Amino acid sequence: MNKNNYQNIKHIKKVSPLFLLITLSLLSAFGPFVTDLYLPSLPFLTEYFNTSASLVQLSLSLSMLGLALGQLLVGPLSDKYGRKRPLIICMWMFIISTIACIFSWNIYSFVIFRLIQGMAGAGGVVLSKSIPTDLFSGKELAKYIAIISAINGIAPVISPVIGGLLLQFTNWRGIFTFLLALGLLILIMSYYLDESLPIKKRSNKSTFSTFISLKKIFRNPTYVFNTFTLVSAALVLFSYISASPFIIQTHYGFSPLVFSLCFALNSLGIVIGSVLSMRFKQTKNSILVGSSGLFIFALSTAFCLFNNLPFIYLETCFIIMMMFIGFIFPSATALALDSERENAGAASAAIGAFTFLAGSICSPLVGIGNIMHSTAILIMSGAILACLFCFFARRNEKLIKIKLSLKK
Structure with missing residues (x-):
């Protein structure tokens, strides 16, 4: 330390x-x-x-x-x-x-x-x-x-x-x-x-005004773009979680044990991605790599799902796709929270709330029509959104630097 x-x-x-x-x-x-x-x-x-x-x-x-x-x-x-x-x-x-x-x-x-x-x-x-x-x-x-x-x-x-x-x-x-x-x-x-938050650093507003801080943090573009980069990646993750039991067990006919092993292996990809994200000197670069890789392998996963390719190809795409999600989660969270230190509780709450809302939305959507096709569409949608919000975050950072240089 x-x-x-x-x-x-x-x-x-x-x-x-x-x-x-x-x-x-x-x-x-x-x-x-x-x-x-x-x-x-x-x-x-x-x-x-x-x-x-x-x-x-x-x-x-x-x-x-x-x-x-x-x-x-x-x-x-x-x-x-x-x-x-x-x-x-x-x-x-x-x-x-x-x-x-x-x-x-x-x-x-x-x-x-x-x-x-x-x-x-x-x-x-x-x-x-x-x-x-x-x-x-x-x-x-x-x-x-x-x-x-x-x-x-x-x-x-x-x-x-x-x-x-x-x-x-x-x-x-x-x-x-x-x-x-x-x-x-x-x-x-x-x-x-x-206690990690000393009294002098706590909000002195009324309880009602404290909840208004939720509105305030969404006026911070750095927080918004990094948060929704994370939420978009979460949309991909929850689409996979909701659909994978039916894809692996029902469509491909594997046993619950094989599904559990695949689920564990894919989750390990997130862990590996989270660990590798610490290797980057600049946190923003981890998000850029994660978003780019997520798009490439979400596209590959969608191709496997639409064309009903052998399971080994789909599983390989799943693992690598999860790894790139692991790049995004900790890095986007850190950048978002670092930009709202005075409202860390509200900022963390909004991240978690939108993440779990993404999960609650995915569950019914993957069951619409052909589950292979609906899952492919949801995964690609999340990956595209992650790339867009990552782009907006980097552009916003450049604008901030330009404004600071002009003030000097």
């Missing part, structure tokens, strides 16, 4: 980089655990509640909606009241809502509690980005977020596997008991976590 970053955290009494990294990684992984851990139990939930598959799927959609809305609430409030207090409140809400899920008496109560659970879990997701923004800046911030993103990339891989293993020994309630235990662990760690 360099001298400048030490100055950023001198108000903290005790700082353990490893403890901080572990805590933030667990918080950032909350989203995938809340949404993915119980996926293997969906058929059992349908049978248990004696309901339709669509209603059970609604519990997944609403949990993602909760993750989006919750971040818009917690982010601005954390700019006013600090990071630690909202985090602890969210963790208590998560624990209570998880217990409520376990004892749900019908599918309707379960769906409602899942919405609340998602909103509570959103606190961990948004604060996992706000806290590093309080402590670090520039390249150091980009490195820290890249490490968290790499670790977080493992969560979508292991959460369905853990859920499947738990079902070998217990029922769907056992999966939510595991979530409860995870929530209790993070709650305990939250009490030991130091």
Whole structure:
């Protein structure tokens, strides 16, 4: 840690980089655990509640909606009241809502509690980005977020596997008991976590005015262009996640085990991309490489899908495409947050909210018509948008430099 970053955290009494990294990684992984851990139990939930598959799927959609809305609430409030207090409140809400899920008496109560659970879990997701923004800046911030993103990339891989293993020994309630235990662990760690936002740096506006900061950050073109570069890449990712079970298992006829292995391998691509993004001296170059590579391999993936090519070609494109998404996520996040340090909570909240909204949009769209064709169109659309927003971000940066030079 360099001298400048030490100055950023001198108000903290005790700082353990490893403890901080572990805590933030667990918080950032909350989203995938809340949404993915119980996926293997969906058929059992349908049978248990004696309901339709669509209603059970609604519990997944609403949990993602909760993750989006919750971040818009917690982010601005954390700019006013600090990071630690909202985090602890969210963790208590998560624990209570998880217990409520376990004892749900019908599918309707379960769906409602899942919405609340998602909103509570959103606190961990948004604060996992706000806290590093309080402590670090520039390249150091980009490195820290890249490490968290790499670790977080493992969560979508292991959460369905853990859920499947738990079902070998217990029922769907056992999966939510595991979530409860995870929530209790993070709650305990939250009490030991130091406050990263000192009182003098907090927003002194009213609670209502604090939410107005969401409007303010979208007047910052640097933040907007980098955020929507990330969201566009997320559109590609969620299109893949939503469609891959049907493409790999139904269309190509592979077993659930093969699907899990492919899913794990592709997720590893994101981890590799996140790690490689740290090698760039300038964070903006990582986004440029990521957007360009994403476009090329999204086009290749779409070609494979439209022409029904052998699976080995499609899987190769999937892996490389995921790697370039890994280039974009940490770098775009770091640049966006670095441009809105005074409203880090609101800025982080908006990033997370739009990301999960992209996911909630993709799920129904991939099922329209031929799933191979609809997935190809969505993937290409996201890649094209990522390139456009990346271009706008770089042009905006050049305009800022020109204005600064004219002032001199």
